[in-house]
Each structure stands twice: as C-alpha cells, then as structure tokens.
Amino acid sequence: MILITGANGVVGRQVMSLMLEEGAAVTAVTRGPGAAAFPVGVRAVSGDLFRPGWIEAALEGVQALQISPRATGPGLGALLRLAVGQGVRRVVLLSATTVAYPAGEARFAAQFQHAEDLVRSSGLDWTVLRLADFAANALAWAPQIRSGDVVRGAYGRAATSPLHEIDIAAVAARALRGTVPPGSIHTLTGPQSLDQVEKVRLIGAALDRALSFQELPPEHVRQGMLAQGLPEEVPDRLLGSLADYAHQPGPTTDTVEKLLGRPARTFADWAHDNAPAFGG
Numbered sequence: 001m002i003l004i005t006g007a008n009g010v011v012g013r014q015v016m017s018l019m020l021e022e023g024a025a026v027t028a029v030t031r032g033p034g035a036a037a038f039p040v041g042v043r044a045v046s047g048d049l050f051r052p053g054w055i056e057a058a059l060e061g062v063q064a065l066q067i068s069p070r071a072t073g074p075g076l077g078a079l080l081r082l083a084v085g086q087g088v089r090r091v092v093l094l095s096a097t098t099v100a101y102p103a104g105e106a107r108f109a110a111q112f113q114h115a116e117d118l119v120r121s122s123g124l125d126w127t128v129l130r131l132a133d134f135a136a137n138a139l140a141w142a143p144q145i146r147s148g149d150v151v152r153g154a155y156g157r158a159a160t161s162p163l164h165e166i167d168i169a170a171v172a173a174r175a176l177r178g179t180v181p182p183g184s185i186h187t188l189t190g191p192q193s194l195d196q197v198e199k200v201r202l203i204g205a206a207l208d209r210a211l212s213f214q215e216l217p218p219e220h221v222r223q224g225m226l227a228q229g230l231p232e233e234v235p236d237r238l239l240g241s242l243a244d245y246a247h248q249p250g251p252t253t254d255t256v257e258k259l260l261g262r263p264a265r266t267f268a269d270w271a272h273d274n275a276p277a278f279g280g
C-alpha cells in the first residue's frame with residue numbers, strides 16, 4: 001500500500017494513476033469531498049494533515065509515503081513519527097530546486113529545507129526529489145489564452161527548465177517502489193531552459209496559433225493577483241522567483257533521463273498533451 005499526500009495535486013494524480021496501472025494499492029489523502037474524483041480502486045481518506053493524529057489508522061499496512069510539503073504543512077513531523085510507529089518503510093519527498101539553487105524569497109526555500117531535514121532524520125528510507133518548476137504552472141495562462149492571443153505577465157525573460165508531471169511521477173513511483181537507492185537527493189528538471197516568452201510561443205505552436213507574451217510591471221501583476229482574491233503568499237512566491245530567474249536561469253540537469261533511461265519530456269510535449277486546457 002502506498003499513501004499519497006497532496007493526492008489532488010498535479011503530481012499526486014499522476015503518481016496515483018501510475019501506481020494503479022502497476023497494480024499497487026493506493027490510499028489518497030484529501031481534505032474534502034474531492035475524494036469522489038479519485039480513480040476507481042483508490043482508497044480515499046479525508047482530513048487535515050496539518051493536524052495528522054487522525055491518520056494513524058490509515059497508515060496500517062502502508063509501505064511507502066509520498067509527501068507534498070504543501071499538503072502536510074506543519075504536520076509533517078508528527079505524520080512521519082506516526083508512520084514509523086505503524087511500520088511504514090519508505091518516504092518520498094517532493095522538494096524544490098530552490099533548496100540548492102536559491103531563487104525568490106528565502107522563506108519559501110527554508111520551508112522545503114525544513115521538510116527535507118524532517119524526512120532525512122525520520123528513520124524511514126528516504127528519497128528527496130528537488131523539483132524545478134512544473135510545466136503545469138503554465139495552466140495559470142489558460143484563461144488569457146482561451147480568450148486572446150496575448151499572455152500578459154511580469155519578467156518575460158525569466159527562464160527555467162520546466163518539468164512534465166509525467167516525468168516527476170515516473171521518478172516518484174520508482175522511489176516509492178524502492179528501486180531508487182534510499183538516502184539520495186535528486187534534482188529533477190526538464191531538458192531545456194526556456195523563458196516565458198518562449199513557453200508562450202510553444203503553447204501557441206501546440207494550438208497552431210501565434211501567441212505572444214506582453215511584459216507588465218511586476219507591481220501591476222501583484223495587484224491583479226490580489227484583486228482576484230489570491231493570498232499575498234502567491235505573488236510573493238511567484239514574482240520573487242521570476243525576478244531572480246530573469247537574472248540567472250534556473251538549473252538544468254539530466255537526472256530524469258539518467259533515472260528513467262529515456263529522455264525527459266519537453267515543454268513542447270507538455271503543451272501538446274495539455275492543449276485542450278488552452279482551448280485546443
């Protein structure tokens with residue numbers, strides 16, 4: 001049995017599908033009624049992982065845990081102690097490249113560093129996946145692309161090597177099965193450094209449309225996000241890292257290819273796979 005936290009997230013959903021295809025038993029943790037949307041065969045348990053005492057019973061018979069720090073929040077230490085008590089063997093942590101390649105406000109990288117420290121000292125066999133930004137973050141542009149040919153945002157020249165969620169899930173699934181050496185840290189990125197101007201162009205290519213990126217002042221973007229009701233943390237997190245990536249691109253590694261024995265999927269692949277979300 002595998003237990004997935006952040007099961008409704010981009011990575012959680014992919015990992016669940018992969019593990020089910022491989023015949024594994026999967027428990028998905030959710031805070032709410034989203035359980036109804038999980039694939040057939042998934043055992044869903046509901047509750048708040050920030051206060052995880054309730055999950056002890058659900059950990060019985062679980063061999064491996066996938067941890068999304070966003071979903072576990074301040075409950076991670078307690079969750080790991082419960083897992084050890086219930087005989088769980090392995091833990092896979094979804095961390096971030098910013099731990100080793102600083103970008104954005106230090107407090108966000110510090111949260112991932114803290115999660116890594118807890119996992120590494122948990123007594124479980126651990127694997128840390130330091131993830132570059134997800135290609136799926138581009139879904140934030142979907143409303144603009146569905147309604148026009150221009151994407152407006154800040155720091156068009158900010159460059160990262162975005163990861164396809166299928167690649168993240170494929171590596172995570174291996175680590176959950178125990179086929180990645182325990183006690184190892186892997187920095188996963190996509191195969192190619194791309195700025196935002198180029199990402200928008202590639203989404204356009206997948207849709208057979210000429211899309212362009214229009215630069216806006218960062219403060220304008222911040223105010224727009226706050227006006228949409230987003231918490232301040234969202235523009236703080238996004239704009240801080242984009243500002244840094246405009247000066248120094250995020251890292252590019254070949255770790256996905258080395259671990260999976262096939263090339264990492266490109267952003268163009270991702271745009272093609274997700275064209276319907278942009279109206280294609």
Ligand SMILES: NC(=O)c1ccc[n+]([C@@H]2O[C@H](COP(=O)([O-])OP(=O)(O)OC[C@H]3O[C@@H](n4cnc5c(N)ncnc54)[C@H](OP(=O)(O)O)[C@@H]3O)[C@@H](O)[C@H]2O)c1
Pocket residue numbers: 005006007008009010011012029030031032034049068069070071072073094095096097131132133134137
């Ligand atoms: N996006 C990136 O570029 C990036 C890069 C590096 C690392 N990461 C990390 O990778 C991990 C996986 O990301 P992901 O995008 O697959 O999904 P995620 O953010 O981990 O998962 C989202 C799900 O977690 C659940 N959740 C529980 N408590 C939550 C809370 N307080 N706030 C928000 N969601 C909560 C929600 O599901 P329910 O509503 O069903 O409870 C939500 O659908 C995250 O920890 C993220 O920080 C992301």
